[in-house]
Amino acid sequence: MKRKYNIIIALVLVVSVVISAAFMTGCTKTPKKNVIKLGLCLYRFDDTFISNVRQEIEEYVKEYEKEHEVKINLEVVDAKDNQNTQNHQVERFVSLNYDVLLINVVDRFAASNMIETAVGAGIPIVFFNRKPVDDDLNRADNIYYVGAGPKSAGIEQAKIIIDAYNKNPHSIDIDGDGVINYVLLEGEPSHQDSLVRTEWVIKTLQENSIPINKLNGAIGNWERAQGSALMEEWLKEYKNIDLVISNNDDMALGAIDAIDRAGNITGIKAVGIDGTKEALDAIAEGKLLGTIESDKKEYAKAVVELAMSSIGKSTLPNEIKAKLNSRNYDVEQIPRTK
Secondary structure (H helix, E strand, C coil): CHHHHHHHHHHHHHHHHHHHHHHHHHHHCCCCCCEEEEEEEECCCCCHHHHHHHHHHHHHHHHHHHHHCCEEEEEEEECCCCHHHHHHHHHHHHHCCCCEEEECCCCCCCCHHHHHHHHHCCCCEEEECCCCCHHHHCCCCCEEEEECCHHHHHHHHHHHHHHHHHHCHHHCCCCCCCCEEEEEEECCCCCHHHHHHHHHHHHHHHHCCCCEEEEEEEECCCCHHHHHHHHHHHHHHCCCCCEEEECCHHHHHHHHHHHHHHCCCCCCEEECCECCHHHHHHHHCCCCCEEEEECHHHHHHHHHHHHHHHCCCCCCCHHHHHHEECCEEECCEEEEEC
């Protein structure tokens, strides 16, 4: 009987030791590093400007990780210019409990489904570059927008033309007939930047008594190939084109491609907007008169910092907070000429 008792006591001691060891191990085990999950939804990977912004966001995420000693999982998806595809991408991110969504929306008039899905799950959204309508942006307090003002872009683009004309009228009025004959390359008709940039570049030129005459204009959907094809047709139709006004750099560069292919045409000036690397190179080479550069590093910093502050991971830097207006952030734009 005594032997059985000793065995029981021994077993109790062994179990106690095992439990204590397990408890101590659990207490001393280093907790897993917290991972913040960001879903970056782009309307198209092959848009040059968006590709530039994406690269800067990826770089700033790395900087943020080092500075704040956190781990960020940034997943980037391509909607291929299809809103239904983007809707499904957002649904997937929500189902996987992503912390914040960074969205470059395909159709600014069709953001409501994505907003409803994310907001319903308590997930903040930082829209950028392509602005949803105000009713959608105002549906919750954790929705933000980062973008470069299209009105100021149009005005600054006009100033590049005005300065060149005032300095030397014949540099733009090629044949010296007293009129700047221009063609206009426009972005997507549903994109707010396209409409407002067009309105204000022309209005500013007219208000400054620059003698302009529109020969033709068409929608190039931000694409270099479409800008090139349109310009090729216009070069055949008109022999007196002085200037190409483009809503973005890619279409302007496409127009330059068409001029280069023609081989025997000189003097036509082109202006763009965005400040892509390719456009800045073209300015340095004397092929592009100028562009308006949206600060892509500032874009990235604002997007990431707003995302992190929206989930309480850090406070907004003072320079971001100072420019934030009712959850809208305007990125600085800088004229670039040779």
